[in-house]
Amino acid sequence: MIQSHPRHELAHLANVELLTPNMEGSLWFFKELLGMREVARQEDSVYLRCYEDPYHHSLKLTAADEPGLGSMAWRATSREALERRADALDKAGLGTGWKSGDLGVGRTWGFESPDGHQMEIIWDVEKYQAPEDLRSRILTRRSKRPLQGMPPRRLDHVNLMASDVTVQKDVFESALGFETRERVVDFTTDTEIGAWMSVNILGHELAIMRDMTGAKGRLHHLAFWYGVPQHNTDAAELCREYGIEIETGPDVHGITQGAFLYVFEPGGNRIELFGNSGILELEPDFETVTWDLADFDTGLAIGGAKLPAETYFIYGTPPLPDQKSLLAPSNVPSRVRKLDPEFVKLPVTESIN
Numbered sequence: 001m002i003q004s005h006p007r008h009e010l011a012h013l014a015n016v017e018l019l020t021p022n023m024e025g026s027l028w029f030f031k032e033l034l035g036m037r038e039v040a041r042q043e044d045s046v047y048l049r050c051y052e053d054p055y056h057h058s059l060k061l062t063a064a065d066e067p068g069l070g071s072m073a074w075r076a077t078s079r080e081a082l083e084r085r086a087d088a089l090d091k092a093g094l095g096t097g098w099k100s101g102d103l104g105v106g107r108t109w110g111f112e113s114p115d116g117h118q119m120e121i122i123w124d125v126e127k128y129q130a131p132e133d134l135r136s137r138i139l140t141r142r143s144k145r146p147l148q149g150m151p152p153r154r155l156d157h158v159n160l161m162a163s164d165v166t167v168q169k170d171v172f173e174s175a176l177g178f179e180t181r182e183r184v185v186d187f188t189t190d191t192e193i194g195a196w197m198s199v200n201i202l203g204h205e206l207a208i209m210r211d212m213t214g215a216k217g218r219l220h221h222l223a224f225w226y227g228v229p230q231h232n233t234d235a236a237e238l239c240r241e242y243g244i245e246i247e248t249g250p251d252v253h254g255i256t257q258g259a260f261l262y263v264f265e266p267g268g269n270r271i272e273l274f275g276n277s278g279i280l281e282l283e284p285d286f287e288t289v290t291w292d293l294a295d296f297d298t299g300l301a302i303g304g305a306k307l308p309a310e311t312y313f314i315y316g317t318p319p320l321p322d323q324k325s326l327l328a329p330s331n332v333p334s335r336v337r338k339l340d341p342e343f344v345k346l347p348v349t350e351s352i353n
């Protein structure tokens, strides 16, 4: 089936705001363990970037009572494309209007997914210029690779939980030009359980999975890209040694063919470290691939890793009231724990009924 919706109006995922109830712990995770660099602080937010991210920042950490997604920004392919998509979203009743830009971005059109996920479209951006001491000799690289931690190269994708996958997917296709690369269907009820979507050749930059709790508007995970699957194993070692809880992996999903490692950062958000880009889609007339939920093991993990049903398919951020009892102190590095005695609130698998 040749897609007829507006293609090439969005370029890629530019930045994501993550909410954290534990700023010190989250900063330790992103800066020390993942080696991301801080570029700015403003009010309750800290702005961070990976060493190959193209713009001012890719991650904005904002202090909040609960973990979750603050907002996420898509960069349009032109100023005119931004205007056209704003108009389409306004007509769909999803626009929240123009606002002046955050640090590093200009005029911004805000909108909500049908489930209430906060999003933005941007065009004017500040291209990152590294200071002299961080300038890379590899000229396609925006800054030197950091010396500490296991630094990912760039922001990769966002996975959202949704009360109705089809409703979300239809809006992203019709109003924003996303292509659905792969989906999972429960054919016993003809219900879409998940959709993996992209506006460029990546296998996905946006995934939408059914929230089995029925909740709306939650974040499943935010992913950063290594490009080298071995780095996921190295990152898993660091997580083990420094007390960051691993949910599952390293392994490779059949869906997207992405090499995954899922961990919980100290604020309680699930983070995926993405060892490669998986399948790239170059065909202009590709057909959406459909996986059957009844025969799904290969789609989940080619190597057989288990995605824990008691967390992977029900835990998102913000956690539901009855999931807050799942949050418990964890074995975090003592020098981090010293920063905040209330420190880590992580989902603990064995305490889940």
Ligand SMILES: [Fe+2]
Pocket (backbone or CB within 6 Å): 157, 159, 207, 221, 223, 272
């Ligand atoms: Fe992912």
